[in-house]
Amino acid sequence: MDKLRAAFIFLAPEAEPERHRAIISTPVVELHVVGVKNYDEACRIAKELVNKGIVAIELCGGFGHRGVAKIVEAVEGKVPVGVVRFDIHPGLEGKSGDEIF
Numbered sequence: 001m002d003k004l005r006a007a008f009i010f011l012a013p014e015a016e017p018e019r020h021r022a023i024i025s026t027p028v029v030e031l032h033v034v035g036v037k038n039y040d041e042a043c044r045i046a047k048e049l050v051n052k053g054i055v056a057i058e059l060c061g062g063f064g065h066r067g068v069a070k071i072v073e074a075v076e077g078k079v080p081v082g083v084v085r086f087d088i089h090p091g092l093e094g095k096s097g098d099e100i101f
Helices: 039-051 065-074
Strands: 004-011 021-025 029-036 056-059 081-083
Touching: 004 039, 029 039, 039 056, 039 065, 056 065, 065 081
Parallel strands: 004 029, 004 056, 056 081
Antiparallel strands: 021 029
């Protein structure tokens, strides 16, 4: 069985995706973790990851409904997009990313 190449994108103020990223590799999963500071950056990174062979993307709970929709649109249905769900995210002052970005 091939390794699942997946990504987790999280929102964090002042995150720099070129700097704030990691790859966690297990025998069956290679998880790319990338921090972004806003939805536009997340869309750019999502497209980049898909072009590099990522087959599934999970978004942190800070992404609101609009943010998730933007990522789904950005990847053009090429990969499934999942979401960790927080309607009020503790890392974003109790707000959804939709209220901030």
